[in-house]
């Protein structure tokens with residue numbers, strides 16, 4: 172049994188007031204993730220995000236203390252212990268990497284992109300993001316050398332408050348720990364199951380399968396492969412990146428990072444074209460799990476209606492089930508415009 176993109180088609184029957192109370196059917200799909208088996212519900216609804224008032228969010232953020240702005244950074248943010256990072260804080264170009272005062276892991280950093288308080292999504296080109304991502308890779312490399320117990324790495328990004336960020340000032344959150352998060356553990360276990368059953372690597376077969384079926388693929392950029400996720404994580408479809416030949420973030424070279432930033436900036440451009448100003452990014456990695464490969468997801472975040480409701484509700488929070496209002500295969504056409512440009 173190779174890669175399987177399993178879906179069950181279903182529909183809701185109702186007397187629809189939008190169609191003169193006539194009998195109507197709303198189709199949807201229950202999809203099964205080819206790696207983990209986790210399910211998600213995919214609808215095809217006429218949803219269009221409205222442009223958020225970004226200026227208002229930025230304006231409100233300037234009225235609250237920002238420890239990442241140059242006037243406060245030295246005084247108000249922590250430093251690493253000297254035995255871990257002798258220089259206290261890691262500086263790469265415009266970026267500064269400090270310990271996370273609200274740590275999520277044994278080793279948790281915050282990579283502040285630049286002195287600019289607000290970095291508009293329009294400006295998130297590879298050269299604007301390079302320093303912060305390079306600083307994260309440098310930090311995780313130092314941590315791996317320092318702490319032999321570390322087995323898992325991630326680089327994470329909440330961009331803007333609607334994606335969960337408590338700061339408008341753009342920053343990444345690199346983490347390293349001894350226990351995998353649920354998502355990473357499910358990837359590892361799925362990879363082992365696949366390898367046991369097929370005697371092949373899941374990620375390499377997955378890339379081949381997505382290229383072949385050509386329903387969600389966005390293309391190859393150097394060592395990275397890009398596609399719409401078959402089972403989206405969020406309210407709108409997300410974009411997935413796989414490095415089929417890179418086992419760990421520790422192996423990610425300068426070129427690999429450039430390939431990633433190229434795909435990331437193209438993805439964000441496509442989000443912007445759909446009025447999406449907020450997103451989450453996670454890069455997942457183990458230290459040495461044989462069947463695993465470096466991969467990432469870039470997920471749009473939004474407040475779906477003018478009342479400002481969250482795009483995460485009981486399905487994701489309580490049932491661990493994703494709910495997506497547009498099929499990835501349809502959204503792909505829009506994202507491809509950025510990837511082909």
Ligand SMILES: [Zn+2]
Pocket residue numbers: 237238239240287288289340
């Ligand atoms: Zn700031």
